[in-house]
Amino acid sequence: MKPRSKRLLLLGSAGALLIGAVALVLTAFQQNLVFFHTPSEVAEGKAPQERAFRIGGLVEEGSIMREDDGYTVRFAITDTAHVIPVTYRGSLPAMFQEGKGAVVQGILGEDGLFRATELLAKHDENYMPVEAQFALDQAHKAQQTVQY
Template identity: 60%
Template sequence: MKPRHRRIALITGGLAAFGIATALVLNAFQSNLVFFFTPTQVSAGEAPEARTFRVGGMVQTGSVQRQSDGLTVQFVVTDTAKTIPVTYSGILPDLFSEGKGVVAQGKLDKNGLFRAEEVLAKHDENYMPSEAQHALDQAGKTMNMRP
């Protein structure tokens, strides 16, 4: 093989390896990517079906219902404009309570029930997850714009 052909083969092989590595990294990134949606966006059908995403807002007062098994809890997340029912089976964070900020990660079923795999709550009196705060701010602007 001539040196010129060998050089072209090495460059082509290097580019192919780089392309494969890039494709694998992008595939891993895509499968781990989780988007955030507000209850208003979920109600409008903007959330993906059969794919994990996050929904956040406030836990609606009076909506928390614990099942007899001690682990399953149902509650409603609101952004003050729309609500979405959530069910979660597991141990809730200590700071989870009604009227407080929450972000739940999971999937939406065909009946419109959000089945959470993970629930995140606020950290202290002044903190709310930035995604949830933004959702509430957007919902407040939307509500103020209505006639």
């Protein structure tokens, strides 16, 4: 084989390996990518079906109910415009309370119930995810517009 042919073969093999590695990284990234949606977006059907995503907002007052098994909790997340029912199985963060901010990650069922696999509670008085704060502000503005 000529040196030129060897170089072309080597470059072609390296290019194929690089393309394969990039494809694997992009596939893994796509599978682990989790988007954030507001309760209003979920109610409008903008959230993915049969794929994990996050919902953020406030835990609705009076919505926390514990199941008999002691590990399952039902509650509702709201952005003051729409309410999404959530079920979560696991230990609750100490800061998880009604009227406080929370972000849940999981899958929305066909019945409209969000089955959370992860629950993050607001950790101090100043913390609110940027997306959740924006959604709450937008919902509050929409309510004020309707009232006048």
